[in-house]
Amino acid sequence: MPRAIEPDSHERHRSVPIKETITRIPGYPRKLVIFKIPASSYWWVRYYAESHIFKRTTKTEIKRDALEAAKRFYDDITIRIRGGNFEGLPIKVNAAEVVTFAKATKMLMDSELAKLKRSQLSKISYENMQLRYDKHILPFFGQTDVLSINYKMLDEFLQKLSNQVPKLSVSTLGAYMGLTRKVLQHAARHSFIQHIPEFPKVGIEDKPRGWFNVGEYKEITKVAKKLAGKKVEWRAHSEETKGSYFCEPGGKLGPADRLIKRIEMTKDLADLIVFMVNSYIRPTDIRNMQHKHVEIIRREWTYLRLSLPPSKGHTFPITTMPWAVKVYERIRRRQVLELGRDIHPEDYVFMPDAASRDNAMKLLARQFEIVLEVTGLKLSTAGETRTLYSLRHSSIMFRLMFGRTVDTLTLARNARTSPEMIDRFYAAPLQGEMNVGELQSKRRPRPWE
Structure with missing residues (x-):
């Protein structure tokens, strides 16, 4: 009988937890831990129960997010053990995977795109949403686990928006916070989070539009x-600070002004x-x-x-x-x-x-x-x-x-x-x-x- 080939000791060493990184999760069983291994930059989670060792990568390098992923991993295993279904990789493939704000945003925008195709949403509304996510929201929350987002983080985001130059209006601040809430609501509908955190109050600024008497x-x-x-000509002034103006064709043109477009x-x-x-x-x-x-x-x-x-x-x-x-x-x-x-x-x-x-x-x-x-x-x-x-x-x-x-x-x-x-x-x-x-x-x- 041929002798079984043992795994290379170097490979085995690369998958062994780094001792100083092993961390227990407060309030959870002692056998639920997160740790790092030499072979990966990600945090891993491990739990021992019912004579089984459950282990999976969290796919995050952020310890705070790994702790939240471990809690989600534990909840999934516990539910399946109670149901008697834990033999042979019974857990969800993504049970310990961090669901980032960016991932939840992508899912939301896919849903909004479907609305656009059904004519339930205008193209400009869809594009404005994407623009605002890309400009301020995703750079702040992007790789954060949705489970880690709380009032403190939301308030920090609001303060950052409030300090933008040029200054954003109260209604624009409200729009950004509303879009942030929309992502978390979408995450809640998909059971990535159990509840939506409290949001800081932005305030209301009513700005009635101009009208004609x-x-x-x-x-x-x-x-x-x-x-x-x-036909009316749309022209640009030679000096950029002066902007542009409209005039009928044949109207007096400044020495360095230029034609942008003719509009019928x-x-x-x-x-x-x-x-x-x-x-x-x-x-x-x-x-x-x-x-x-x-x-x-x-x-x-x-x-x-x-x-x-x-x-x-x-x-x-x-x-x-x-x-x-x-x-x-x-x-x-x-x-x-x-x-x-x-x-x-x-x-x-x-x-x-x-x-x-x-x-x-x-x-x-x-x-x-x-x-x-x-x-x-x-x-x-x-x-x-x-x-x-x-x-x-x-x-x-x-x-x-x-x-x-x-x-x-x-x-x-x-x-x-x-x-x-x-x-x-x-x-x-x-x-x-x-x-x-x-x-x-x-x-x-x-x-x-």
Whole structure:
């Protein structure tokens, strides 16, 4: 009989625990230990129970994380021993493997990518999430075991964010902490952690968006109609500190200024401005709106019923103001002439010929920026920046100012938001003088008075 070949003594030595690294886990059986071996830079975990030696690498070089991995390893073995299932490598392959924050983030982003493919998440939202994870969150938490993340570590992260230069706003700090919580919630759903640690409070900073008063709304509408069909040049100043500017072709060019791009102004923009102010919708609704989502209602009241894809978790149909009907009918007539065919339900209402819906929104946003530049209305009198979203804000403000007996709940439902959001953001600029008629109105006298 051939003699069994014994393992090389050198190889055996490389797998023997380094004595000074053997560490017991406080509060757990003495036979549960972590240790290092010459053959690996990782910590290992070992536990002796039921005449079996269970051993596995933790796949981490951080002792604190190895201690947490050992606890997870112990829990898994204990559960299986109680169930009588521990013969022949019964434990999970990854029972002692550290689940890092980076790994949990990757799993979360895979899930978010699936939402993007199902059109449940916009591309820009997905990209913004990834950008923020890569910029600050992963560099801080990346290789940390999710089990090791506690209030102290979260507070350290918040303090680090608070000391960034340039300074981050309170709302941006809240967004970063919210994305951090999102990863830990995902880890909890996959049983990598038992509970989500307490988070430090960031605070709330309400920043209402700029809106347009009636005079300003008329001005941007007039300029958008005037520029429709024309090309505008986007130029850069010779000095970088001065930024860029817009002007009509043939306008005076500085000696060292350069052309960035020529932008064609479309009729869609003028229609978009009026449509948004009369329909309460968000810019994301414009992105997704197809003719199949729009129904003209002519009864006692004339309006559009907009049964749009869900936005911000809301699915209620939106009822528009009467003027939105006129704008929509004008859009349909123009598209029939331009397309040379009947409109299909799947055709988009705004910028149907754009290369993509992202491209459509970029073109509209750029055109709107040009109109604001030309009119000098890029900032409100309070210094608030105005964007396409300001048209929705204006729509809600006009109803609060000029609507009769419109309760906040009805307005919020129709605008696909909540009464709280109406009060905190949209109605923030509302002052008593804007509704002096309502303040000074009197009840009708009762017969017995």
